[in-house]
Amino acid sequence: DAKTTQPPSMDCAEGRxxxxxxxxxxxxxxxxxxxxxxxxxxxxxxxxHGLKNNETNEMASLIITEDRKSSTLILPHATLRDTAVYYxxxxxxxxxxxxxxxxxxxxxx
Amino acid sequence: SAxxxxxxxxxxCQRGTSLTIQCQVDSQVTMxxxxxxxxxxxxxxxxTANQGSEATYESGFVIDKFPISRPNLTFSTLTVSNMSPExxxxxxxxxxxxxxxxxxxxxxxxxxxxxx
Numbered sequence: 001d002a003k004t005t006q007p008p009s010m011d012c013a014e015g016r017x018x019x020x021x022x023x024x025x026x027x028x029x030x031x032x033x034x035x036x037x038x039x040x041x042x043x044x045x046x047x048x049h050g051l052k053n054n055e056t057n058e059m060a061s062l063i064i065t066e067d068r069k070s071s072t073l074i075l076p077h078a079t080l081r082d083t084a085v086y087y088x089x090x091x092x093x094x095x096x097x098x099x100x101x102x103x104x105x106x107x108x109x
Numbered sequence: 110s111a112x113x114x115x116x117x118x119x120x121x122c123q124r125g126t127s128l129t130i131q132c133q134v135d136s137q138v139t140m141x142x143x144x145x146x147x148x149x150x151x152x153x154x155x156x157t158a159n160q161g162s163e164a165t166y167e168s169g170f171v172i173d174k175f176p177i178s179r180p181n182l183t184f185s186t187l188t189v190s191n192m193s194p195e196x197x198x199x200x201x202x203x204x205x206x207x208x209x210x211x212x213x214x215x216x217x218x219x220x221x222x223x224x225x
Contacts (some may be wrong), residue, residue, distance in 0.1 A: 034214070043113075043201055043216035044152070087151070096142060097203070097214055099152040 004088045006103045012082075014109050018075040022088030025069040030092050033064060035073045037084040038102070044087065047073065078107045111136055111204050113217035121223045122192055129188045130220045132202030137182035140205030140212070143175070146219070147198045155200075158185040192224045 005023040012018040024033065032051050036044040048055055048062045050071075055062045061074040075082055087102040112135040122128050132141065141158040156177055157165040164177035179185040189196050202217040 036216075041146075041199060041219070041221075043218045046110075046213060046215060049213070096140070096154060096157060096205075097152075098154065099144075101151050 003098075004090060004100050006086070006088055006100060008101065009104045009106070011106050011108055012075075012078045014080060014107050015077055018073075018078040018082065018105055018107070020073040020075075020086050020088075020103050020105065021070065022073070023070045024088070024090045027068050027090050028092075031090045032092070033062065033068075033071050034089045034091065034097070035060070035062065036087045036089065036097075037082075038087070039081075039084040047086075078105075080107050080109065083107045110213070111138060111206050111215045113202055113204060113215060115202050115217040115220050117220060118218065119221040119223075121225060124193050124224055126192055127188055127190045128192065128222060129186050130200055130202075132185045132187070132217060134183045134204050136206075138204040138206050139182075140214075141179060141185045142203040142205070142214075143177060143185070143187045144201040144203060144216075145198045146201060152201065155187070158187075189222065192222075194224045197222055197224045 032049050034049040035047040038044045048060050050062045063072045083106050085102040085104050087099050089097045114133045116131045143155040144152045145155050146152045154167050155170045158177050158179040160179045176188045199219040199221050201219045203214050205212045205214050
């Protein structure tokens with residue numbers, strides 16, 4: 001699985017959009033980009049995933065660059081409950097995930 | 110989505126003993142995995158639980174220390190054997206499901222193990 005690079009921490013004001021970047025310059029053509037978050041040592045929660053196209057669901061949007069070497073997770077209106085560690089993972093369709101250190105997002109009032 | 114139940118949710122164990130963690134899924138799933146999360150760290154894959162055959166272990170993890178069973182497509186167990194304080198971690202079960210030709214991975218809430 002490709003290695004990902006994320007900033008260790010980010011802050012965001014409550015109600016504002018949180019934009020979390022991820023670099024995956026060695027991603028292969030058959031690897032998907034997945035995002036999870038982990039709140040206070042609970043099990044990781046699936047957020048969104050994509051292959052080439054931008055994706056949106058009720059939780060977030062995923063923007064993948066045309067060369068697929070980086071992506072951005074967007075939480076459109078961050079709340080205090082979005083404070084968590086966010087993990088960007090790239091993997092093939094095998095379910096096995098390699099976790100990096102993630103980004104600790106702190107949403108502030 | 111898949112609903113995953115892990116038991117126990119937490120335990121405190123004496124060194125030298127063993128603990129078996131159960132993972133039950135509400136539907137049949139193709140893939141099941143076990144992860145470890147040491148205090149303050151990210152998740153590390155221990156092994157892939159294969160139905161009806163021996164688990165596939167990642168580098169640094171061995172069957173004698175972490176025996177795994179998977180008797181069917183909805184259930185798996187992970188045993189942490191001959192525990193030491195260094196085994197104090199959160200152990201997480203994960204499953205992979207096929208949806209529209211793609212896989213999604215879901216995680217249980219984990220088992221918080223403290224070895225004293």
